Amino acid sequence: MPHRCLYDVRHANMASRRGNAKTQLQSDKYSVLLPTYNERENLPLIVWLLVKYFGESGYNYEIIVIDDGSPDGTLQIAEQLQKIYGSDKIILRPRAQKLGLGTAYIHGIKHATGNFVIIMDADLSHHPKFIPQFIEKQKEGGYDLVSGTRYRGDGGVYGWDLRRKLISRGANFVTQVLLRPGASDLTGSFRLYKKEVLEKLVERCVSKGYVFQMEMIVRARQLDCTIGEVPISFVDRVYGESKLGGNEIVSFLKGLLTLFATT
Amino acid sequence: MTKLLEWVFGVSLIGIAWGLVTFDLLDLQLPPRYKEVAWPMPIYLLVVFGCYSLATVGYRVATFNDCEDAAQELQAQIKQAKDDLKKKGLKM
Numbered sequence: 001m002p003h004r005c006l007y008d009v010r011h012a013n014m015a016s017r018r019g020n021a022k023t024q025l026q027s028d029k030y031s032v033l034l035p036t037y038n039e040r041e042n043l044p045l046i047v048w049l050l051v052k053y054f055g056e057s058g059y060n061y062e063i064i065v066i067d068d069g070s071p072d073g074t075l076q077i078a079e080q081l082q083k084i085y086g087s088d089k090i091i092l093r094p095r096a097q098k099l100g101l102g103t104a105y106i107h108g109i110k111h112a113t114g115n116f117v118i119i120m121d122a123d124l125s126h127h128p129k130f131i132p133q134f135i136e137k138q139k140e141g142g143y144d145l146v147s148g149t150r151y152r153g154d155g156g157v158y159g160w161d162l163r164r165k166l167i168s169r170g171a172n173f174v175t176q177v178l179l180r181p182g183a184s185d186l187t188g189s190f191r192l193y194k195k196e197v198l199e200k201l202v203e204r205c206v207s208k209g210y211v212f213q214m215e216m217i218v219r220a221r222q223l224d225c226t227i228g229e230v231p232i233s234f235v236d237r238v239y240g241e242s243k244l245g246g247n248e249i250v251s252f253l254k255g256l257l258t259l260f261a262t263t
Numbered sequence: 264m265t266k267l268l269e270w271v272f273g274v275s276l277i278g279i280a281w282g283l284v285t286f287d288l289l290d291l292q293l294p295p296r297y298k299e300v301a302w303p304m305p306i307y308l309l310v311v312f313g314c315y316s317l318a319t320v321g322y323r324v325a326t327f328n329d330c331e332d333a334a335q336e337l338q339a340q341i342k343q344a345k346d347d348l349k350k351k352g353l354k355m
């Protein structure tokens with residue numbers, strides 16, 4: 001019985017492959033999706049780190065920058081980076097305006113030539129040094145997706161005060177009790193997906209923000225996808241500017257209850 | 264079945280079992296001890312769950328790793344990156 005998570009996809013692929021007599025041995029390629037909005041300062045740094053760690057590990061990769069019309073000139077910086085590192089490594093797929101994460105992923109996947117997709121934040125809270133660990137974990141267990149977790153092993157955070165930690169752990173506890181998702185960090189957005197898996201999940205997800213990342217894991221569980229975890233460190237440099245206020249907590253709870261009632 | 268339905272189902276089962284024992288609905292002639300124990304069970308379970316939740320969240324907050332090293336490593340690498348990119352011709 002084929003692994004259920006990719007069953008529909010394999011079925012569709014088999015029909016198209018019947019016409020192709022040659023079977024090509026393809027090595028793995030990793031497409032990193034970087035949705036950006038006003039990341040003029042951070043984008044060169046995150047790209048430098050990605051190039052460093054991918055270079056050292058030897059894995060084949062590309063970086064797809066999806067800029068949502070940043071007014072601070074992020075796209076111009078991205079173009080300079082493209083000249084430095086090559087347009088086969090740095091791919092630009094900008095959009096006219098800020099359109100949301102789910103659609104950014106869909107847009108990015110369309111142009112991804114890798115068979116794996118890595119999603120992460122471009123503000124340096126996610127460190128590329130964990131990517132080789134994600135890749136190795138995925139190879140180890142053949143996982144459909146590998147999720148970075150701040151809550152297990154030597155995963156953790158930097159720059160969070162007690163209040164933030166309390167809210168984070170409290171929210172995670174409520175989520176675990178209600179959804180029993182089989183993953184320790186649901187709101188994290190540092191993950192490695194098989195490309196077909198990401199495509200399938202994004203088209204089924206309807207929420208936004210934190211809840212979108214949670215819904216991805218919940219839907220993956222529904223489809224019997226296998227999930228691996230790697231502890232990561234999350235270095236929050238912007239916390240001072242974006243306080244976790246009452247509004248965010250309320251919308252998180254609304255989203256959580258919606259998932260509870262509908263999945 | 265949605266998680267909500269799972270919970271409703273589970274709670275209903277427990278509720279029916281509790282009701283049967285406490286109010287002797289099936290006329291089972293159980294010894295009074297059973298009724299005495301069963302009657303406060305719902306409150307008792309809620310209190311136990313509440314304590315468990317507080318203890319668990321408290322423990323997890325207390326043991327939440329602070330990644331000092333990661334932050335310092337990042338600062339050092341940012342300097343490295345800026346110098347290297349300037350050499351490669353990036354105008355920041």
